[in-house]
Amino acid sequence: MGYTDPHCAESRPVAGPSGSRTTRGASRTRLANLHRGCVKVDGNGVRTSTQGSFSGTMVSAMSSSTTARAYWKPEEETLARPALEALQLERLKRTVARVCESVPLYRKKFEQAKVTPGDIRTLADLRRLPFTTGADLRESYPAGMLAVPLDDTLRLHTSSGTTGKPKALFFSRQDVDNAAELIARSFVAAGMTKRDIFQNMMTYGLFTGALVTHYGAEKIGCLVIPAGPGNSDRQLLLMQDFHTTSIHLTPSFALYFADVLEKRSIDPRKDLSLKRAFVGAEPHSEETRRKIEDALGLRVFNSYGLSEMNGPGVAFECQEQAGMHLWEDHYIMEIIDPESGEALPPGERGELVLTTLVREAMPILRYRTRDITSIVDAPCACGRTHRRIQRITGRADDMLIVRGVNIYPQQIERILMGVPKLGRNYVIVLEGFDEMTVKVELSEAGFDDQLEHVMALQNEIVGLLRAEILTKPNVDLVPPGTLPVSEGKAKRVIDNRKL
Numbered sequence: 001m002g003y004t005d006p007h008c009a010e011s012r013p014v015a016g017p018s019g020s021r022t023t024r025g026a027s028r029t030r031l032a033n034l035h036r037g038c039v040k041v042d043g044n045g046v047r048t049s050t051q052g053s054f055s056g057t058m059v060s061a062m063s064s065s066t067t068a069r070a071y072w073k074p075e076e077e078t079l080a081r082p083a084l085e086a087l088q089l090e091r092l093k094r095t096v097a098r099v100c101e102s103v104p105l106y107r108k109k110f111e112q113a114k115v116t117p118g119d120i121r122t123l124a125d126l127r128r129l130p131f132t133t134g135a136d137l138r139e140s141y142p143a144g145m146l147a148v149p150l151d152d153t154l155r156l157h158t159s160s161g162t163t164g165k166p167k168a169l170f171f172s173r174q175d176v177d178n179a180a181e182l183i184a185r186s187f188v189a190a191g192m193t194k195r196d197i198f199q200n201m202m203t204y205g206l207f208t209g210a211l212v213t214h215y216g217a218e219k220i221g222c223l224v225i226p227a228g229p230g231n232s233d234r235q236l237l238l239m240q241d242f243h244t245t246s247i248h249l250t251p252s253f254a255l256y257f258a259d260v261l262e263k264r265s266i267d268p269r270k271d272l273s274l275k276r277a278f279v280g281a282e283p284h285s286e287e288t289r290r291k292i293e294d295a296l297g298l299r300v301f302n303s304y305g306l307s308e309m310n311g312p313g314v315a316f317e318c319q320e321q322a323g324m325h326l327w328e329d330h331y332i333m334e335i336i337d338p339e340s341g342e343a344l345p346p347g348e349r350g351e352l353v354l355t356t357l358v359r360e361a362m363p364i365l366r367y368r369t370r371d372i373t374s375i376v377d378a379p380c381a382c383g384r385t386h387r388r389i390q391r392i393t394g395r396a397d398d399m400l401i402v403r404g405v406n407i408y409p410q411q412i413e414r415i416l417m418g419v420p421k422l423g424r425n426y427v428i429v430l431e432g433f434d435e436m437t438v439k440v441e442l443s444e445a446g447f448d449d450q451l452e453h454v455m456a457l458q459n460e461i462v463g464l465l466r467a468e469i470l471t472k473p474n475v476d477l478v479p480p481g482t483l484p485v486s487e488g489k490a491k492r493v494i495d496n497r498k499l
């Protein structure tokens with residue numbers, strides 16, 4: 001049985017005592033293959049390669065940080081940029097022709113935008129195509145955006161919005177397989193092999209989160225435990241009895257589960273076999289990641305996905321943990337200004353827009369995800385050529401415009417949460433002509449009746465916020481427990497401006 005020996009490949013990078021990563025015991029075969037630069041499938045179904053397209057400086061930088069690199073399909077993951085872009089263009093042309101032919105919504109949008117499939121000659125021509133929005137998907141409910149006969153679909157998922165009809169997402173057999181492929185690729189990028197025991201603590205059902213990762217882990221050959229969310233005692237029992245090495249869950253459940261372990265006096269480093277957690281479905285900060293890593297004694301890998309784009313596996317962190325590789329042979333990404341819709345250059349933060357390239361049942365062009373991120377254009381030390389995106393910092397719907405500057409409440413929250421003398425409760429008040437005041441509670445430890453101390457702290461926070469949001473807010477420090485506490489989702493922004 002697989003669970004009698006849960007240890008994964010010897011070349012697994014591990015967290016060193018100082019938090020730095022080291023690579024121990026890379027297998028001899030694997031190293032020999034690396035020197036020859038060939039592709040070899042090892043006993044774990046994982047391929048290793050030195051194949052890549054980076055310059056000499058990059059290769060030497062890589063060899064210092066990574067002794068053995070594992071890929072699911074190196075030929076796809078390390079494809080040279082020109083070849084990857086040629087593949088994108090070919091797939092884009094095919095997708096545009098298909099939707100124009102078979103989806104009335106797109107035929108109508110193309111007519112309105114006065115564009116035809118023949119107008120797509122380069123990747124830059126993508127910008128001539130109309131956007132697709134969440135409202136388009138809801139209005140097409142149940143099957144208005146289907147590009148194949150219903151008989152050729154295999155699975156239905158839905159994405160529930162907070163208002164109105166859900167979005168229905170159909171998968172063909174090929175779509176189910178492709179979604180699993182991307183998960184296999186992503187999990188292997190995070191160090192997983194067929195020897196891993198994967199406990200899936202996400203919700204199974206209409207939501208894409210658990211089923212898509214389930215199939216991906218099975219593709220690698222892992223033993224999959226479809227635990228679903230909740231029931232911490234059962235989760236713990238499964239982890240102990242089957243030596244679970246990898247878990248998939250939301251960041252909030254991970255923090256809760258860490259508390260449960262503490263209460264049961266379980267030391268995850270000694271008593272469990274956990275090596276990595278895949279977290280997703282909720283935006284979270286780098287600080288939260290490190291907190292989960294410390295509390296559970298494992299490495300946390302961030303991921304990005306949305307039901308409209310097959311669910312999880314759109315973008316995933318590799319072992320470098322420095323941004324998520326967005327799988328560009330399956331999706332084209334753009335970053336736009338959420339207000340004007342204009343394209344923004346790499347490095348600038350804006351709304352992520354995605355176009356599917358191989359989706360069969362339900363291709364979607366230029367989908368406005370409303371998620372805010374930026375593109376990392378620099379090559380990654382792991383050797384993958386697919387560009388990365390930064391962690392999601394908010395939703396376009398949350399954006400505030402103050403004195404002409406785009407501000408996301410999450411930017412302010414991140415700064416406030418990094419100051420130990422501050423509590424967790426805060427509110428952003430906008431008044432008059434773009435006057436912004438951040439009211440924040442002091443923590444019990446930070447509460448001090450010395451006026452000069454409070455003033456100094458206040459000035460420090462004004463400085464930190466100004467550096468982050470590029471405009472100077474007022475900061476009001478208030479005693480602990482004085483701001484209103486809300487049940488459920490807290491109301492963080494009060495906009496009383498008369499604009």
Ligand SMILES: [Zn+2]
Nearest residue numbers: 318320380382
């Ligand atoms: Zn990487």
